[in-house]
Amino acid sequence: MAVPIDNNLTKPTPPSSTLRFAFGNVLAFFILLLIGVLAFSIRLFSVIKYESVIHEFDPYFNYRVTQFLTKNGIYDFWNWFDDRTWYPLGRVIGGTVYPGLTLTAGTIWKVLQSLNIPLSVETVCVFTAPVFSAFASWAAYLLTKEVKGTGAGLTAAVLLAMVPSYISRSVAGSYDNEAVAIFALIFTFYLYVKTLNTGSLFYATLNSIAYFYMVCSWGGYTFIINLIPMHVLLCIVTGRYSSRLYIAYAPLVVLGTLLAALVPVVGFNAVMTSEHFASFLVFIVIHVVALAYYIKGMLSPKMFKVAATLVVSVGLVVCCAVVAVLVAVVASSPTKGWSGRSLSLLDPLRLALGWSRALDLPVPGQRHSRLAPSVPGYKTQYQAVKKTYASKYIPIIASVSEHQPPTWPSYFMDLNVLAFLVPAGIIACFSPLSDASSFVILYLVMSVYFSGVMVRLMLVLAPAACIMSGIALSEAFDVFTRSIKFYISNLSESLQIDAGDTVPGNNVSPPSDVLKNDKKEDMLKERPSRKNKKKEKENIEKPSVKSKTEKRPLVLPVEASFFALFLTVLLGGFYVVHSVWAAAEAYSAPSIVLTSHSHDGLHVFDDFREAYAWLSHNTEVDDKVASWWDYGYQTTAMANRTVIVDNNTWNNTHIATVGTAMSSPEKAAWEIFNSLDVKYVLVVFGGLVGYPSDDINKFLWMVRIGGGVFPHIKEPDYLRDGQYRIDSQATPTMLNSLMYKLSYFRFVETDGGKGYDRVRRTEIGRKHFKLTHFEEVFTTHHWMVRIYKLKPQKNRIRGKTKKSKSKTSYTTTPRSGTVKKNPWH
Amino acid sequence: MGKSTVTTKDDAQALFHSLRSAYSSTPTHLKIIDLYVLFAVFTALIQVGYMAIVGSFPFNSFLSGVLSCVGTAVLAVCLRIQVNKENKEFKDLPPERAFADFVLCNLVLHLVIMNFLG
Numbered sequence: 001m002a003v004p005i006d007n008n009l010t011k012p013t014p015p016s017s018t019l020r021f022a023f024g025n026v027l028a029f030f031i032l033l034l035i036g037v038l039a040f041s042i043r044l045f046s047v048i049k050y051e052s053v054i055h056e057f058d059p060y061f062n063y064r065v066t067q068f069l070t071k072n073g074i075y076d077f078w079n080w081f082d083d084r085t086w087y088p089l090g091r092v093i094g095g096t097v098y099p100g101l102t103l104t105a106g107t108i109w110k111v112l113q114s115l116n117i118p119l120s121v122e123t124v125c126v127f128t129a130p131v132f133s134a135f136a137s138w139a140a141y142l143l144t145k146e147v148k149g150t151g152a153g154l155t156a157a158v159l160l161a162m163v164p165s166y167i168s169r170s171v172a173g174s175y176d177n178e179a180v181a182i183f184a185l186i187f188t189f190y191l192y193v194k195t196l197n198t199g200s201l202f203y204a205t206l207n208s209i210a211y212f213y214m215v216c217s218w219g220g221y222t223f224i225i226n227l228i229p230m231h232v233l234l235c236i237v238t239g240r241y242s243s244r245l246y247i248a249y250a251p252l253v254v255l256g257t258l259l260a261a262l263v264p265v266v267g268f269n270a271v272m273t274s275e276h277f278a279s280f281l282v283f284i285v286i287h288v289v290a291l292a293y294y295i296k297g298m299l300s301p302k303m304f305k306v307a308a309t310l311v312v313s314v315g316l317v318v319c320c321a322v323v324a325v326l327v328a329v330v331a332s333s334p335t336k337g338w339s340g341r342s343l344s345l346l347d348p349l350r351l352a353l354g355w356s357r358a359l360d361l362p363v364p365g366q367r368h369s370r371l372a373p374s375v376p377g378y379k380t381q382y383q384a385v386k387k388t389y390a391s392k393y394i395p396i397i398a399s400v401s402e403h404q405p406p407t408w409p410s411y412f413m414d415l416n417v418l419a420f421l422v423p424a425g426i427i428a429c430f431s432p433l434s435d436a437s438s439f440v441i442l443y444l445v446m447s448v449y450f451s452g453v454m455v456r457l458m459l460v461l462a463p464a465a466c467i468m469s470g471i472a473l474s475e476a477f478d479v480f481t482r483s484i485k486f487y488i489s490n491l492s493e494s495l496q497i498d499a500g501d502t503v504p505g506n507n508v509s510p511p512s513d514v515l516k517n518d519k520k521e522d523m524l525k526e527r528p529s530r531k532n533k534k535k536e537k538e539n540i541e542k543p544s545v546k547s548k549t550e551k552r553p554l555v556l557p558v559e560a561s562f563f564a565l566f567l568t569v570l571l572g573g574f575y576v577v578h579s580v581w582a583a584a585e586a587y588s589a590p591s592i593v594l595t596s597h598s599h600d601g602l603h604v605f606d607d608f609r610e611a612y613a614w615l616s617h618n619t620e621v622d623d624k625v626a627s628w629w630d631y632g633y634q635t636t637a638m639a640n641r642t643v644i645v646d647n648n649t650w651n652n653t654h655i656a657t658v659g660t661a662m663s664s665p666e667k668a669a670w671e672i673f674n675s676l677d678v679k680y681v682l683v684v685f686g687g688l689v690g691y692p693s694d695d696i697n698k699f700l701w702m703v704r705i706g707g708g709v710f711p712h713i714k715e716p717d718y719l720r721d722g723q724y725r726i727d728s729q730a731t732p733t734m735l736n737s738l739m740y741k742l743s744y745f746r747f748v749e750t751d752g753g754k755g756y757d758r759v760r761r762t763e764i765g766r767k768h769f770k771l772t773h774f775e776e777v778f779t780t781h782h783w784m785v786r787i788y789k790l791k792p793q794k795n796r797i798r799g800k801t802k803k804s805k806s807k808t809s810y811t812t813t814p815r816s817g818t819v820k821k822n823p824w825h
Numbered sequence: 826m827g828k829s830t831v832t833t834k835d836d837a838q839a840l841f842h843s844l845r846s847a848y849s850s851t852p853t854h855l856k857i858i859d860l861y862v863l864f865a866v867f868t869a870l871i872q873v874g875y876m877a878i879v880g881s882f883p884f885n886s887f888l889s890g891v892l893s894c895v896g897t898a899v900l901a902v903c904l905r906i907q908v909n910k911e912n913k914e915f916k917d918l919p920p921e922r923a924f925a926d927f928v929l930c931n932l933v934l935h936l937v938i939m940n941f942l943g
Contacts, residue, residue: 199906199907199914199915199918200918200926201900201903201904201907201923201926201927201929201930202925202926202929202930204903204930205926205929205930205933208933209933242914243906243912243914243915244914246902246903246906247903247906247907250899250902250903251896251899251900251903251930254892254895254896254899254934255896255930255933255934255937257892258888258889258892258896258934258937258938258941259937261885261888261941262937262940262941268884268885268888271888290902295844297911298844298847298848299840299843299844299847300843303839303840303843306836306839306840307840307844310836310837310840
């Protein structure tokens with residue numbers, strides 16, 4: 001049932017059809033090549049429209065790690081303790097990073113160097129994602145081919161090459177874990193299905209190695225190690241156990257667990273955390289089942305009935321015992337964080353937390369803008385978050401808009417017509433239902449569930465949707481073209497219907513035609529006692545015209561099929577148009593270089609790089625720069641300066657400290673920053689040019705995260721009647737906060753005294769004020785990044801009363817004593 | 826209650842006999858593989874028992890030891906499935922190929938274990 005293609009190929013075929021197969025294979029090869037080119041080139045819009053730069057936030061970190069790797073080698077990479085971030089804590093990079101992407105790009109760079117192709121590390125990093133999306137398309141072809149044959153495979157590969165959801169994370173320059181991980185995910189699934197279809201231990205070995213690559217690449221590997229056991233369990237429960245299933249699963253668990261434990265960031269988690277327990281449980285179950293089947297094979301059916309009760313009951317007892325032990329272990333050790341994780345399997349909101357911690361430590365900070373307080377519905381969203389998320393970690397995770405549940409338009413935006421084709425694909429997978437197609441269905445269902453939990457996981461859904469739609473489209477084309485051919489052959493030969501229905505004689509029918517009929521026969525032979533009893537009955541009724549009954553329901557009237565074909569092509573056309581639009585317009589912006597079109601032409605905002613370049617040229621190497629955590633990776637990578645917090649949000653307290661400083665009045669903020677040895681503070685301000693994801697819009701999250709650790713920061717103090725505003729109605733706490741002051745300092749000078757903020761669309765509340773503890777040192781061309789220097793302590797003490805002097809010296813003197821080098825005095 | 830246990834006992838005895846007679850007809854090379862599997866499982870159990878008594882301190886060593894045994898057993902079971910003549914699913918697979926796959930998989934497994942042993 002599962003290897004229809006092989007059956008087909010090994011069958012003695014007439015010479016014309018062998019030629020056709022050979023021709024078809026060559027054609028498929030070139031189509032695949034073109035698909036690869038398409039997948040690569042559709043992602044180049046960002047390079048063409050902007051330039052060859054690394055995008056956004058996390059990619060900068062990955063780029064920096066890759067630079068370190070290529071410069072210092074693999075051993076230094078594993079041992080790398082980074083002291084330029086999370087000052088004064090530092091971060092062990094080698095043990096906390098998923099190394100797959102970095103090692104991949106590093107290897108590519110090294111190979112290119114050894115071939116005397118002098119590409120820079122940055123270029124390699126920029127083009128890693130497009131290259132791997134081509135690989136991902138090919139992997140999707142292979143997987144779908146295992147499920148439904150070559151035609152469906154090619155369609156799925158085309159769809160995947162340009163699915164907007166995947167494009168959004170893999171445009172040139174988007175150098176993030178997902179770039180390689182999606183390829184690894186699909187390829188692992190392909191090898192699993194391949195092993196399942198062939199029962200070859202060789203593929204099982206390859207499968208575990210592919211799984212290893214996936215574990216290296218992305219925390220989303222837990223999806224694989226839960227999905228595959230689930231599928232195995234499904235097969236067992238539905239009575240589809242076979243020894244191929246055992247070969248596909250059991251070696252994968254043992255080898256996969258060992259290989260996963262080799263990755264430092266996973267380590268013993270591979271056997272210690274409950275995300276992996278499902279696989280062990282199913283591992284036990286499959287052995288029990290295998291034993292049962294083995295004994296069944298040895299005994300006579302009569303004897304087996306006796307044995308079955310014994311063996312099954314013993315097996316159940318063992319399983320129950322194991323489950324009980326696991327539950328007891330998980331429940332009895334809440335300190336190890338297991339209970340939270342095991343709960344995360346049940347509760348979607350917990351699940352979101354579990355995923356975001358699993359996906360990697362670097363929680364990406366992009367697309368904050370969607371959470372801008374000005375967005376309608378923001379308040380209710382926040383209320384929901386406040387009620388359900390109790391843990392102290394959660395504001396950080398909730399603050400990232402990628403971790404929110406998606407809205408319906410985002411499904412349409414990211415999947416487009418695939419969303420409508422998927423149900424058809426599911427139906428096509430049920431006829432006939434093989435192990436492979438049931439796996440794809442399960443994959444789809446699970447990924448739909450997960451994508452409903454978190455926008456970011458739409459990425460996992462995209463390949464499943466592509467595979468399903470590929471199957472649906474290819475089946476539809478099959479039916480339409482067959483009925484047209486049927487009509488044409490009828491018309492031209494003007495024979496009876498009987499002449500047309502022997503397929504080999506009909507030499508214009510495509511190979512997929514043959515294949516499909518074979519499959520149908522397979523199905524009818526293999527599963528006579530299941531749901532399709534009805535169909536069988538029909539067959540029995542008209543055994544003489546068996547092939548005819550098979551074809552009859554598939555042949556449509558010719559006008560209808562022409563029309564439907566036209567509509568299908570149109571649908572595909574819409575999809576292509578939408579995808580190209582998404583690739584060119586929606587997802588190509590690198591977010592460090594911004595452009596805007598206005599009536600007087602194109603404007604380029606290159607303020608971020610301007611600011612980072614200023615930092616790297618005008619500050620001391622060891623100076624510390626404080627900013628909100630979103631800009632941490634970029635500052636370390638582009639300005640090469642030490643930062644207090646960055647996008648790897650591993651220490652909530654540290655982030656809360658920075659959040660508290662930003663929410664405090666100037667003096668308190670100065671004290672906090674000074675205690676952290678900070679010399680410069682960087683804020684992002686979009687009020688002048690209307691850049692919405694600036695720090696003022698993220699400010700409430702700083703308050704929230706700060707208030708979560710330091711209770712004297714209270715969110716209601718910053719809200720007027722529950723509304724976040726910065727105009728004259730704003731609360732005094734808001735207007736006195738450091739973030740407000742640093743953002744709007746001297747802002748009135750830009751538009752002649754009005755102080756109109758273009759993001760919030762209002763005049764600012766407090767226009768004229770002076771800074772006492774900070775001084776402005778640099779503001780970029782469009783005011784998007786503003787850098788302030790902490791004024792040295794000495795000046796401040798001179799002008800103050802004795803009381804405050806003694807107080808501040810109490811808090812700051814021991815700290816300032818630890819400052820090794822003070823360039824200012 | 827007592828009656829049912831008696832019948833279960835009888836059934837179990839009959840089952841045991843028929844199992845034994847059925848197993849005696851197994852080819853010798855499969856019996857050797859079975860012995861190998863049993864040995865591997867037994868070794869794993871010894872290690873687990875040792876861990877329970879002494880403690881799991883070099884956890885990676887314990888893990889690699891146990892998983893080495895379990896992995897060996899699993900791979901041997903796979904080999905047994907593939908070379909079993911009665912198994913219709915693997916009619917086309919020559920035993921040489923099955924053994925080559927087995928060796929490859931074992932090689933990978935033990936390379937990983939050597940790496941993990943610490």
